[in-house]
Amino acid sequence: MTTGKVKFAIVGMGHIGKRHAKMIEDNPDAELIAVCDVRPAEETGWNNSKVPYFKDFTEMLSGMDDCDVVNICTPNGLHASQAIAALERKKHVVIEKPMALSRADGEKIIFKALQVSRHVFVVMQNRYSPPSAWLKEVIEKNIAGKIYFVQLNCFWNRDDRYYLDNGWHGTAEMDGGTLFTQFSHFIDMLYWLFGDITDIKAGFNDFAHQHSTDFEDSGSVIFRFVNGGMGNINFSTAVWDRNLESTMTIIGEKGTIKVSGQYMNEVTECNIMDYKMPEIPPSNPPNDYGYYKGSAANHQYVIDNVIQTLRERTYVTTNALEGLKVVDIIERIYQQK
Numbered sequence: 001m002t003t004g005k006v007k008f009a010i011v012g013m014g015h016i017g018k019r020h021a022k023m024i025e026d027n028p029d030a031e032l033i034a035v036c037d038v039r040p041a042e043e044t045g046w047n048n049s050k051v052p053y054f055k056d057f058t059e060m061l062s063g064m065d066d067c068d069v070v071n072i073c074t075p076n077g078l079h080a081s082q083a084i085a086a087l088e089r090k091k092h093v094v095i096e097k098p099m100a101l102s103r104a105d106g107e108k109i110i111f112k113a114l115q116v117s118r119h120v121f122v123v124m125q126n127r128y129s130p131p132s133a134w135l136k137e138v139i140e141k142n143i144a145g146k147i148y149f150v151q152l153n154c155f156w157n158r159d160d161r162y163y164l165d166n167g168w169h170g171t172a173e174m175d176g177g178t179l180f181t182q183f184s185h186f187i188d189m190l191y192w193l194f195g196d197i198t199d200i201k202a203g204f205n206d207f208a209h210q211h212s213t214d215f216e217d218s219g220s221v222i223f224r225f226v227n228g229g230m231g232n233i234n235f236s237t238a239v240w241d242r243n244l245e246s247t248m249t250i251i252g253e254k255g256t257i258k259v260s261g262q263y264m265n266e267v268t269e270c271n272i273m274d275y276k277m278p279e280i281p282p283s284n285p286p287n288d289y290g291y292y293k294g295s296a297a298n299h300q301y302v303i304d305n306v307i308q309t310l311r312e313r314t315y316v317t318t319n320a321l322e323g324l325k326v327v328d329i330i331e332r333i334y335q336q337k
Contacts, residue, residue: 012073080105099323122323125298145253170213
């Protein structure tokens with residue numbers, strides 16, 4: 001069991017890496033002892049001279065004997081190899097979504113974590129949003145009865161401002177695809193609430209990004225849940241100028257639920273037999289990256305979960321097997337191409 005402050009190091013100092021750094025620095029039970037990026041500190045905008053800055057990940061690992069946790073905030077295609085390298089040094093790891101770009105690589109992470117008895121935390125911060133927590137309770141308590149149909153719509157904007165401003169976004173090797181980079185949080189929500197899917201059929205197209213990405217910008221997926229019921233996913237990053245919505249509609253035996261907004265941040269329909277919906281706290285605002293926005297800014301809960309788990313006061317909110325399952329589902333959807 002970890003006592004005292006939990007010591008973190010971060011690799012990858014882009015938008016999300018700096019977000020992790022702020023959440024660690026704001027937590028009185030955490031200490032940031034090193035950061036790493038292949039770019040110079042001034043290029044990343046990192047200006048905290050009190051925290052050692054490394055440009056070589058291996059060098060950082062070899063010099064951080066007192067580090068407890070390594071946060072992996074690099075391009076998607078590096079997550080697996082860097083997580084395994086940190087685990088080999090017997091560090092716990094926090095991996096930004098997606099855990100990996102293939103099930104095989106995700107399994108390698110789990111194997112190494114079990115071998116060295118270390119935790120793997122996969123960042124799926126949408127689970128902490130109040131509508132998500134409420135939905136989980138409704139489904140677990142069977143309040144809406146049997147689930148018949150679930151529709152997930154994710155319509156966001158990611159245009160040239162996003163893809164041409166970065167060397168790895170849009171590449172097959174480092175990005176992996178729209179479902180991995182933009183919408184894995186919502187695939188996680190489907191799995192977390194309703195379980196695994198099967199009988200997948202899908203269609204894809206690249207409407208607005210043929211010059212800037214190696215993969216689709218839009219798709220439609222239909223499937224059946226292993227636990228019963230069916231569903232579909234409609235997604236696009238070809239929305240003009242700004243994000244439109246991320247919505248989930250649930251049709252159940254005893255009622256209907258719709259969670260709407262740009263980031264599934266508000267309940268707009270709850271019509272369930274003999275049920276009065278409780279008052280739900282407001283959601284946190286989305287992560288704001290300037291000309292585009294991401295999912296809810298809940299990383300403070302992720303960092304706190306790491307600390308409380310290492311102190312043996314709770315359990316991992318999104319564990320390695322759950323992170324692997326999201327990768328597995330996305331991989332099976334993309335096999336329909």
